[in-house]
Amino acid sequence: MSTATADAVMDYDEAMAKFDPVMGLEVHVELHTATKMFCGCPAEFGAEPNSQVCPVCLGLPGALPVVNEKAVESAIRIGLALNCEIAEWCRFARKNYFYPDMPKNFQTSQYDEPIAYNGHLDVELEDGTVYRVEIERAHMEEDTGKSLHIGGATGRIHGADHSLVDYNRAGIPLIEIVTKPMTGAGERAPEVAKAYVSALRDLLRALDVSDVKMEQGSMRCDANVSLRAKAGDPTSPEQLAVPLGTRTETKNVNSLRSVERAVRYEISRHAAILDGGGSILQETRHWHEDTGITTSGRVKSDAEDYRYFPEPDLVPVAPTRELVEALRGTLPENPAARRKRLQSDWGYSDLEMRDVVNAGAVELIEQTVAAGASAGAAKKWWLGEPSRRANAEAQDIVTYAAGLGLTPAHIAELDGLVVSGRLNDSMARQVLDGVLAGEGTPTAVADARGLELVQDDGALEAAVDKVIEANPDVAAKIRDGKLQAAGALIGQVMKEMKGQADAGKARELILAKLQ
Amino acid sequence: MTDLPTDLTRATASALADALAAGTVSSVEVTQAHLDRIAAVDGQVHSYLHVDTEGAIAQAREVDERRRAGESLGALAGVPIAVKDVMTTKGVPTTCGSKMLEGWIPPYDATVVTKLREAGLPILGKTNMDEFAMGSSTEHSAYGPSRNPWDLERIPGGSGGGSSSVLASFQAPLATGTDTGGSIRQPAAVTATVGTKPTYGGVSRYGLVALASSLDQAGPCGRTVLDTALLHAVMGGHDPMDSTSIDAPVPPVVEAARAADVKGMRIGVVKELGGEGYQPGVRARFDESVALLQELGAEVVEVSCPNFEYALAAYYLILPSEASSNLAKFDAMRYGLRVLPEGVDDPSAEQVMAATRDAGFGPEVKRRIILGTYALSSGYYDAYYGSAQKVRALIAQDFDNAYGRVDVLVSPTAPTTAFKLGDKLEDPMAMYLNDIATIPANLAGVPGMSIPSGLADEDGLPAGIQILAPATKDERLYSVGAALEAALVDRWGGPILDRAPALGDAAAVKGA
Structure with a gap:
């Protein structure tokens, strides 16, 4: 049963004075392969409910899975990009539990033989500090269907009149990326959590393996948090020697901002309980984006026994070393290294580069420069009105610009009009307004509005x-x-x-x- | 070419195929003759759960038309067949002998069924079986047991007792089966018919409602070794829809059955299969068969497979474990039975699942789900499932060692002849022991066949001999089976099924 009332929380700074936080993040990523993990159904998002299903992903009696080779390749590429070892031989396993959105009442996943394990990802914080996140494993599995609970106030199953299930999502390839316990972050733990998920998102986007749209659920984060007594500096041997506390797992934290907020909230909540002499219940928690709190979900002590065993309907996955090396050759430039290179090419200061990165405009600027604009102009225009409006709409700038049809070519064209002396800055801003309003290309807007410097x-x-x-x-x-x-x-x-x-x-x- | 008997249902599939190819008989005639036979005797035998009269005739007509149009057709085109109700058939009910799937009409064909349709075999109907293939007698069918045509008070074997009794009562010349621990071979043995469990992966499992995925194997059932080989060739082959399917051509089973040659073959008698617990009459017929094989030019030696004694125990951990997971999908959410819990106003999905599974599964299915759930539970996994997998590896090793010395192994198929309905229903262990000789092949994935060895002296009921070969060497079963069959039929003076009592006369139903 979930509790409706908010729990007591301790002031964050006070909590940090008394406790050391440890995190573990589990990120699920839907691959954007053409077809599902174990059948030939399309894996596209947003189709009519239950229109992308077949006997296999509906779990009809007699149907059998066949592994999507493309998904395995994506999993290996992700593993390599996370500096993991790639298994020479591994199997799928069945995770058994009953739930209506799971057609077979078991999820085909991996258990003790993940495709990739023992890696790391270096994450750069806003001030340039680098934190190394150790990766425990990345494994392959299939997504479940999606339940929609109708009626009731919360959209959750309790109190709903009835539920609908869409099996289009059932069988979409998922990669679950699990970190080792993240220690040593101290008071910056929430920031590290956000930076990690953000870096992971950049990496996955660069690998072109997933849409990584947190708002659509193609990237989902579960955050484990525990506290232990403060015993010195977060990275000191004294602190690292303190045993880990009991953790809670906050499910479905589905935006970068929420990752930071949810971790911070759980730290404060744990601190209040521990400081009051209580103990933490090992449980899953639900994050509420609107109120910024978590509520109790399922208590882990009566968690189900998943009765994992090797999936007998599938043969082991045994990627050859030749395949692994060939896939290694397809890895894109590491996003962090790439950013350093671009910053140097563009001549931005650290602060300017961070603004661009935080605005999510690196790719847009890169494309704008490629279309002929100067780096300075590209930054000026993208981080101006478009960025301001995207923020106001709570959208990322790439999605926002794409929605309005504003392209890097437009910005380059606008810059060209200024450079050639046709427009001055204030006129260019008016032209951009016109472009954002859907009036056409910059030249067309300038023509239509009669904007032109007097050359007489x-x-x-x-x-x-x-x-x-x-x-x-x-x-x-x-x-x-x-x-x-x-x-x-x-x-x-x-x-x-x-x-x-x-x-x-x-x-x-x-x-x-x-x- | 041999002339067809007046009663087309008494003909072998190969004779029917020849006559169909020669145009001396049409598929519609052959199919109709079998439908008439079903109408006359199935009330007594109860082999079929569903008879698809219209579908079968329509397919027969289509094959006849294709033949008239001069199309080149497969060897068995036009020969009707019965399909075990564990295989999905598009548009035709598929129940697996369970209330859970009563009324379910699959939207797709199993790969085996697709192959049958493409090869032009009209499907007469779906045959009875123990619920979800769990049993050795068909008594666990939710729709009542099938009966043994040799004695209607006795079991026809299981789980494929519908298919075995169909053949023994001449209600179809061919049938399909599935064999997880003996469900093709043991029914064949107790009804004096022939059945093969191919090498694991030799026949696609796509569309077979899974009992235990790592053990299940579909295979052919017939009245003669050649008929069985012809069907094996149709059913077998690689299927990209089944990851565990072998990517290689079907072994040359038909050629082997026609050659029927055992000269120079080394045959091993498995020491551990045939001693205590085996009925004397079964043992006597087995010994005679081995002697015959020797006369035919085979070299016979005794071979020990010491780990076979643990096979039954390992099997009853692996099978229930996999079954408990495979059967989880029957939850009333998407298809099949849905039962609402009594006295609950607004039941949750979980409560509906529980009520449905309670009402829809029979006692044997529940027993195995509970066993499997327990064996896979955290804290017990290593001791049960883990140990069973080790035994499995040891049994495979026993086979490897044996096949280092001999080409095939032989044993009695089942320890006894057909027992009476009800005799072992309340004693699961006694029931499980029926498969003591057949289970090792499933655990190791090697092919096996049962052919009739004669009638036991003490009860006059059929006994079977099992032939086992190395993985992918299925053709050896047919070499040995066909050679021995020819010698036995010669000794008997005709097919053994000619000695089975006539059906169709109400007086033949004892106690009716």
């Missing part, structure tokens, strides 16, 4: 003369060498020209006339 030097000169005449005091200051005063005159010239003038040219003219 005579008109500009007349405007400059008029402004100098109207502002003798300012003109005198400039004559005396106070060049910064020119700004005031430029502003008035622009006003005279109704904004359609090249500010640089106006400045040149003013200085020429007053010196």
